[in-house]
Amino acid sequence: MIPMRAISMFHATVKAGSISSAAQELGVTPSAISQQIHSLELFLGTSLMVKVGRQVKLTEAGERYFEMISNGVDQIAEATQRLRGYRAATVLTVRAAPTLSTKWLLPRLGSFIGRHPQIDVRIDGTNEPTNFDREDVDVDLRHGEGRWPGLFVEGLAEERFFPVCSPGIAAAGSLKPADFFRYRLIHSVKSAVQWPHWFATVGISPEQRWQRVLFDRSHMVVDAAAGGLGIALESNMMMWNELRDGRLVCPVPNPPPITAVTQWIVCPHDRLRLSKVRSFIEWLQAERDAWLAEVAAAGSPAAGIV
Incomplete structure (x- = not known):
């Protein structure tokens, strides 16, 4: 021995x-x-x-x-x-992008903690992808295209991208796309959908110059738009609370349906054997399904919600 x-x-x-x-x-x-x-x-x-x-x-x-x-x-x-x-507590470490952490995960996290009081949750808010061989992270809610071979990967939800602004800037459905150049356009430099793509989708050639402000975090974009700084192009997942509360509206009727999955549940396959990881992923899936049902029931972007 x-x-x-x-x-x-x-x-x-x-x-x-x-x-x-x-x-x-x-x-x-x-x-x-x-x-x-x-x-x-x-x-x-x-x-x-x-x-x-x-x-x-x-x-x-x-x-x-x-x-x-x-x-x-x-x-x-x-x-x-x-x-x-x-003692009997288990620590679950989740890495998630700052915007997803702030705008989507945090408002819902209380229900997970309430159901699993024996799990101490640690949220690591960063965009850096996890090196699971070297870092003590259980689950990574990762932004990207979903191509990470050798890992468990599941899309969190399909998001819809459309323009939004404070109702003090423009009422829901009150503008045409060509009117946007009279306003400051808010850019999210890491967003999966950018303004040039949106204008091309609606058949408009952007003017050579327009007023704009750029941010490298989507939560800053959402807050700037809700604060009346201009018109932003963002995902309904990242600005759901502001849309639901009426702090943001879609200023154009019938925006083009631009969708993408940009947030992914990622972890090594062997982590799925851990009860704390299984519990968290199952909770995420249930919260995702509930949110998608809420989105479906809310209506269209022209109504100022979805």
Whole structure:
């Protein structure tokens, strides 16, 4: 049997720099540590350290052995502390783009927490895709085109893109596309649908210059439009609360049906065996279905909602 107690005491002694310091840290006597290290040396058949005054010095074999076990012992210690610290709780780490986190996920998250009080949720709001081999992330709600081989990938929902503005700028359905050039156009530089594409879809050649303001986060675009800065082109998923509350309306009747799936549920296949991951994905799917039903019941963009 591998002498784990002796290994942990050897590891602690090397990190502390002396047997006495390690003994104080571990709450044992120095002689107990000396005995454990001696038993480990007998088990391995080689000397690991020698005393130099009050300090200890690793032998060549000791240096190699410490290098080989150090990461593993540290990981065991961290895992043990996490489990002790959280007791029966389980931590679920979700990475999601800032706009999806702020505008869609956060308003709904309370229902997941209420159903699963034993799960502590950590939201990591960033656009950077997760490296699951190196990062402690369970689920990635990722923006993109959905092509990530080797991972579980499921589209969150089909979104519809159309122009919106504050009702103080223009009433719902009151403008023609050609009228837009009288207003400032708000650009979301990372959006899947851009203004040139929308104008081409409605058969208009944009003027060479128009007033515009650009943002690199869609939630800033939504807030700017709701604040009366101009007309934005965004996804109904990202601005649903503002549409439902009447803070944003679609200023043109019958906008072209431009749709896309831009948000994806992503994780390694082996993560699906974890109950916390399965619970979260099943909750996401249910929330998605409820939102799509709400969208279908709301009507058309010309009515100022969808």
